Amino acid sequence: MDSRRSFLQVAAAAVASLGGVSRLFGTDTPPPVGTQSTRPKPAERSAPAVPHPVITPDVKNLPFTLDNGTKVFQLVAEPVKRKIAPWKTIDCWGFNGSCPGPTIQVNQGDQVRIVVENRLPESFAIHWHGLEIPYAMDGMPYLSQKPIAPGSQLGYEFTVHQNGTFFYHSHSPMQQMMGMIGMFILHPTRAHAPIVDHDFGIVLQEWALLPNNTVPNTANMEWNWLTFNGVCSPMTTPLIVRLGSRVRVRFVNLGMDHHPIHLHGHTFVVTGTEGGRQPETLWGPANTVLVGVAQARDFEFVANNPGEWMLHCHMPHHNMNAMSDLLGDRMMMTADTEDSRALIQMQTLADQVGFQHVHHAPITPDANNVPGFPQDAFMDMGMDEVVAKPENNGLPRNWSAMMMGMMTLVRVLPPDLYELVMKDVKNGYTAPPPPLGGQAHGEHQHGDHDHSAHEHTEHANDEGHRR
Numbered sequence: 001m002d003s004r005r006s007f008l009q010v011a012a013a014a015v016a017s018l019g020g021v022s023r024l025f026g027t028d029t030p031p032p033v034g035t036q037s038t039r040p041k042p043a044e045r046s047a048p049a050v051p052h053p054v055i056t057p058d059v060k061n062l063p064f065t066l067d068n069g070t071k072v073f074q075l076v077a078e079p080v081k082r083k084i085a086p087w088k089t090i091d092c093w094g095f096n097g098s099c100p101g102p103t104i105q106v107n108q109g110d111q112v113r114i115v116v117e118n119r120l121p122e123s124f125a126i127h128w129h130g131l132e133i134p135y136a137m138d139g140m141p142y143l144s145q146k147p148i149a150p151g152s153q154l155g156y157e158f159t160v161h162q163n164g165t166f167f168y169h170s171h172s173p174m175q176q177m178m179g180m181i182g183m184f185i186l187h188p189t190r191a192h193a194p195i196v197d198h199d200f201g202i203v204l205q206e207w208a209l210l211p212n213n214t215v216p217n218t219a220n221m222e223w224n225w226l227t228f229n230g231v232c233s234p235m236t237t238p239l240i241v242r243l244g245s246r247v248r249v250r251f252v253n254l255g256m257d258h259h260p261i262h263l264h265g266h267t268f269v270v271t272g273t274e275g276g277r278q279p280e281t282l283w284g285p286a287n288t289v290l291v292g293v294a295q296a297r298d299f300e301f302v303a304n305n306p307g308e309w310m311l312h313c314h315m316p317h318h319n320m321n322a323m324s325d326l327l328g329d330r331m332m333m334t335a336d337t338e339d340s341r342a343l344i345q346m347q348t349l350a351d352q353v354g355f356q357h358v359h360h361a362p363i364t365p366d367a368n369n370v371p372g373f374p375q376d377a378f379m380d381m382g383m384d385e386v387v388a389k390p391e392n393n394g395l396p397r398n399w400s401a402m403m404m405g406m407m408t409l410v411r412v413l414p415p416d417l418y419e420l421v422m423k424d425v426k427n428g429y430t431a432p433p434p435p436l437g438g439q440a441h442g443e444h445q446h447g448d449h450d451h452s453a454h455e456h457t458e459h460a461n462d463e464g465h466r467r
């Protein structure tokens, strides 16, 4: 059976019975919810010899070649164009065409050579953050080495004796804020117990982009675009896990702010820092972990609660895009914005990006008489089509409407749905988003809305949005 048919069959069955795939979650029989007592004990699962590779969504791995047993990587520092939102492509700096740079994954005990080539217009040196390696390899300009001049290259060679979540970065501050960072995973010789079934890595970055500008302002203090692995939600690719599996997520942060990373629906334990694996005696339960500047945090949980769970930075301004940088007439206003004006602004953006915008959630007829209105009214901006990809198959209509900034989804899927979505990912099949009007969630439903409350007859039905 091809992927499309099989996916649609399950999706259709779900829609017929429950009103949408997402409605499989949280209805009928309540699923078991994460508690300490349901977690497998370390002794219950033995560790395999080889850990799973880490998946860094939206960022590729850096390939290597073998030279007499040494793993050789070619890392190229260069300017990069990165599309961080469907309507925003920035001129940043990174490595091998990627920002953040490609993920390096090696094993504890490996002999590693990284040949770093500089295709930037200025000199730089690269630092291996947290690695206990010889001083000459530390990448400190003028101390341990001369800066790498434009057009030249330098080889760094060392043996890896640690394991954990590390990263590499330029050691010059403005270059860091131009994006010059990448993840460096050191796998243990034997996987840590309890073993994980899924292992993900996410780099936290922030950007200062003045209106209508593509070059980050690295001296600014207003960081108005916030990214997971180089993209703002809803462009972030979800973490897809099988119900009942044990999951590790690793974060590293190189920016100007700390980021409290929060996971919905589950309780996790922090199992690692930038110093490597933490002893189990330190694993307290939590659902939010502060990832400070220059820090790494690994957390693990049993994905025992099915659903499409948000995973996001909880700084209120960090789960938004473009606090002060919106296109032309779509400057954010927290007072005196009326329904009709907001709709025109949304349509302007929708026309530019090419997505079909969806009417905002309901407001009261006298909303503009209430001091402070609007706050989050008019923020919702569904763009499911623009960000459609196999990993998003089966999400409810308008799932993307309030996904912004440092945010992604952890899709905890029952085995049948997990298999279907992963098959679609493998085959590169993107399912069309469900039609408008089939919303599974409680967002604006035109049919049950009192239209007399508003002056927006041109938006009174879904057809009105199809332009």
Ligand SMILES: [Cu+2]
Pocket: 226, 257, 258, 259, 260, 313, 314, 315, 318, 406
């Ligand atoms: Cu944040």
